[in-house]
Amino acid sequence: MSKIKILPEILSNKIAAGEVVERPSSVVKELVENSLDAGSTKIVIEVEKGGRSLIRVADNGTGMRRDDALLAIERYATSKIYKDADLFTIGTLGFRGEALPSIASVSKFYLTTKAEAEPAGTEIIIEGGTIKKVSDIGAPAGTMITVKQLFFNTPARRKFLKTVNTEMGHIADTVASIALGWPGVQFRLIHNNNMLKNWSAVSDHADRIVDVLGKGLHGDFHLVDMSSDHLEMVGWLSSPSIKRSTSRGVYVYVNNRWVRDRVVQHALFKGYEGRLMKGQFPVAVLFIRVPFDQVDVNVHPTKHEIRFAQQAKIHDTVAEAVARTLRMADGKQWTPASLSTIQPSSNQHRIAEAKTHFDKTEAETVSIKKDWPNNRGTPILWQTSDPDDFSPSAVQQEALWTKKRFGELRVIGQFRNTYILCESLDGLVLIDQHAAHERILFEQLKSRAATSQKAAQNRLVPEIIELGYREAKILEDMIPNLHELGLDIEPFGKNTFVIKSVPALLENKEVTPVVIEIVEKMAEIGFTPGLEKAIDECLLLMACHGAIRANQKLSDTEIQGLMNQLDQCDVPSNCPHGRPIYIRWSIRELEKSFKRIV
Ligand code: ADP
Ligand code: MG
DSSP, X not given: OOSOOOOOHHHHHHHHHXXXXXXXXXXXXXXXXXXXXXXXXXXXEEEEGGGTSEEEEEEOXXXXXXXXXXXXXXXXXXXXXXXXXXXXXXXXXXXXXXXXHHHHHTXXXXXXXXXXXXXXEEEEEEETTEEXXXXXXOOXXXXXXXXXXXXXXXXXXXXXXXXXXXXXXXXXXXXXXXXHHXXXXXXXXXXXXXEEEEEOOXXXXXXXXXXXXXXXXXTOEEEEEEEOSSOEEEEEEEOTTXXXXXXXXXXXXXXXXXXXXXXXXXXXXXXXXXXXXXXXXXXXEEEEEOOGGGEEOTTSTTOOOOEETTHHHHHHHHHHHHHHHHHHHHGGGOOOOSSOOSOXXXXXXXXXXXXXHHHHHHHHHOOOXXXXXXXXXXXXXXXXXXXXXXXXXXXXXXXXXXXXXXXXXXXXXXXXXXXXXXXXXXXXXXXXXXXXXXXXXXXXXXXXXXXXXXXXXXXXXXXXXXXXXXXXXXXXXXXXXXXXXXXXXXXXXXXXXXXXXXXXXXXXXXXXXXXXXXXXXXXXXOOOTTOHHHHHHHHHHHHHHHSOOSSOOOOXXXXXXXXXXXXXXXXXXXXXXXXXXXXXXXXXXXXHHTTSOO
């Protein structure tokens, strides 16, 4: 008997489901895309328990006649392409004919549909890929698909489902991403009988963008609108003052399909070059249109990735359009930055801000050595274990800081307003001022948190912050923990919060970016109350925002305060992210380099 067999259909559908249906949000994506392909103007998405027990998508689209409905649940059955050539001119979201049979093979699946002209609707019930019932049913024109107990017959996958909040977060993200691209369609998202979102149809695309991404961004977007012979693009770009720590605020649509595309993303960031620092991302929504035959959408089963025929051309056009739009928005103020990555005006502002704050921390926590710099006693000689070791090795670094004598270094000055250059008895030391201050603040915050000394400052004008569904849920869970850290936040209805008081070190800062970064970080690592790593991450972000920056001129007193505080730290060798705080060269190393000795 032959060893090779053709798989039974149910099994092959289940295998396809492995690719197409990764989690509840994938079901939502496929069903909503089908509704859009069917010309719907109203789509209602109802979910229970994060999609574990129920996902229902109802639309007012074309609906299906019974024979079509029966075909629709067959593998490779699609109304969207007919012949070879169609594959290269795809204008619909679906075309692979896999979604419905895949979903039906791993759930209890109910399809109710009626085409406008038909007298009655059709109901089809499928369980784990087997058709249980086909019957007439009274129904309005359109289609309603209900998916119950997703993965009930694939326990391994069901086990991989995350918490209700996490899965619901993915679903809300999916619906939001699709809704961004279809302003003329009304979307409603309901979870456990609560209406989470109701985006009504709007004629102005900008209204939908603000509806979905939050009113907080209103007025902070610049419109990019261009067309060339190979590409048309309309988009909304956040002004560089809006910074996010992940690229999650970037939405790219190619021929109305929401995609993750590295070429476009890269081009977008390139367009922002010089305006955002490394690790900072804009918020942007880009709609790109290219001729259908210039893009391959059949690269991945989830159709989330695409390939452009002329990648380089697309890249350069997008980057240039983004750069030009931002340049125009700057008006005359803007000069392309080469070295500095921040606009001069905002840089000045930050410096002033950070400086006041620096003085405060200093006064608050450290008594500055009075006899500095003239009369400071004999510094301890930092002898490294191996003076012949040339590069500043880990061993040497350790030898330096375990003696804790930063306060006794002679400060030569500031290098590029970023590094503090010092002399020790046996060498030269460069200290990264931001890394050092970050370490100091981190440890201070940590010890205060441990002893429940909050040192919170009330805000005179409370900051209001509006978040996406998933972020709002995370922040809600974090409120008690953040309170312990001196950050008092209260829910303010919907996904809005008000920041009542902040830790002293953030007193003169805008807190919204810190909170957004904290929440984004938690979305990434998965927040559970009391999780030490999560608390540390919060402290770390607060320290990072509170710390003096690179490119900031410091006074002698400030520098000395910093050095003394560094001596109070448990780990003055590295910043809390793990970067080194200082580099040191021994005289011997230097003399060897200058060939004074061999
Ligand atoms: P694809 O979208 O790739 O064609 P699907 O398995 O998602 O494959 O759907 C199969 C077919 O079922 C579609 O081609 C379409 O004709 C029909 N169909 C699916 N959902 C709907 C809907 N909501 N309204 C009308 N027709 C639908
Ligand atoms: Mg489809």
